[in-house]
Amino acid sequence: MHETMLAQNIAAAIRSEADKQEGRPLTAKISCGFLSAVNDELLQEAFGFICKGTSLEGMKLYIEHRPMRGVCKKCSKEFNVELSNPKCAFCGSEDFELLPETPTILEEIEFETAKNNENKSR
Numbered sequence: 001m002h003e004t005m006l007a008q009n010i011a012a013a014i015r016s017e018a019d020k021q022e023g024r025p026l027t028a029k030i031s032c033g034f035l036s037a038v039n040d041e042l043l044q045e046a047f048g049f050i051c052k053g054t055s056l057e058g059m060k061l062y063i064e065h066r067p068m069r070g071v072c073k074k075c076s077k078e079f080n081v082e083l084s085n086p087k088c089a090f091c092g093s094e095d096f097e098l099l100p101e102t103p104t105i106l107e108e109i110e111f112e113t114a115k116n117n118e119n120k121s122r
């Protein structure tokens, strides 16, 4: 369910961007936080289903997972938290706080260029 909603949001965001660009979107890259626990396959599937029969059909979706971030209470530095070894990457302190999760972000959309467009009808 989570993935379906997410895919709908992504498709809507891409569509509104595509309207502005007046081009056919080819690929989109999104990034999501570690704890979002997005299932890539389910998301791809949901996205493909939502885009079917629309101008977004055949688009490729790339999903990038962001590492968990923590901030050290000793040296105040931010670092990527390794689950297997949760401690500050700078001073080694285990006294740190997890930073709030980065929400799922639509990072970039690649549009069909005019050059690619020549052989295709719109």
Ligand SMILES: [Zn+2]
Pocket: 072, 073, 074, 075, 076, 077, 088, 089, 090, 091, 092, 093
């Ligand atoms: Zn530290």
